[in-house]
Amino acid sequence: MYTKAENNQISVNSLIHDHKKCVTEALSIAERLCSLRGVQLTTIRYQVLELIWSSHKAVKAYELLDLIKPLQNAAKPPTIYRALDFLLEQGLIHRIESLNAFIGCNCSGHQHELLLLICKQCYEVEERPALKVMSALTEEFSDANFVTHSQAIEAHGLCAKCNELKS
Template structure:
C-alpha cells in the first residue's frame, strides 16, 4: 500500500481572502496616487495572479481571463503584465517564466524570492543583510546595479514539516 501526500495549500493557513483584498486595495490606492489606470482588465489580471501564492504563467492567466474577457489574446495579458510590473505590483519570476503578486513597499521592489519546489508557493523576503552584502560586493566590483533577480529554489518550511509530521498531510 502506497500513501501519496500532497502539501496543504499553505494559503489556506492564513486568511487568503483578506490577503487578496489587502493587495487589491493597495494596488488601487497606489495607481490612484500615481495617476495611472488600473483598468478592469489589469485589475482582473492582478486578481487572477493573487488567487494563489504560486507563480502563474502568462498563458494560464490568458485561459482564466478568456471567460471574462472574450477578446483576450496573448497581447492582452502581456500588456497587463507589463503594466503591473512597471507599477511594482507583481514580480516576474525569471527562472520560471511566470508571475507572482508582490507585496513589497513601492520603494523596496527588489527582493529575494524563495520558490518552493513542492508546493510551488513563492515567498518574498526583503533580506536586508543579503542586500547590503550584495551592494558592498558589487560596489567592490565597480558595478552599478539597475535591477536584481534573486531567486532561490528549494523546499519551504511548511513542506519540510509535512515530511516530518505526516498528520499535516493529506492522503490521496
C-alpha cells in the same frame, strides 16, 4: 466542503493566513498606488492582478489567459502580456525568471529589494526582505563596480511545508 475550484486555490500559505484579506489588501493598495501615480488600473489589468493574487503560487501567462477568457472573451496573448508589462512596471507583481511565471508583490510602495524563495515543488513563492543578504549584495556590487537598482533575487528550493511532507 470546498468546491473543486476553491480547493484548487488552497495553498500551503492559505492554511496559515487569511488569504481573502491578503488579496483585498493587495488590490486596494494597487488601486491607491495607481491613482496616486496617475496611471490606469483598467478592468483587464485589475482582473489579471486579481487572478495572480488568487494564490501564492507563480502563475504562467497562458494560464492567466485561460483564466481570464470567461471574463474577457476577446483575450489573446497580447491582452495578458500587456497587462503583465503594466503590472511589472508598477511594481505590483514579480516575474519569476526561472519559471516564466508571475506572483503578486507585497512590496508596493516599500523597498523592492527582496529575496524570493521559490519552492520547486509547489511553486509557492515567499517574499522576504532579507536585509543582511541585501546589504551584502550592495557591498559586493560596489566591490565589483557593478551598478544596479533594487531588484528581486531568486532562490530555489523546497519550502518548509513541502520539505516536511517529503520526510
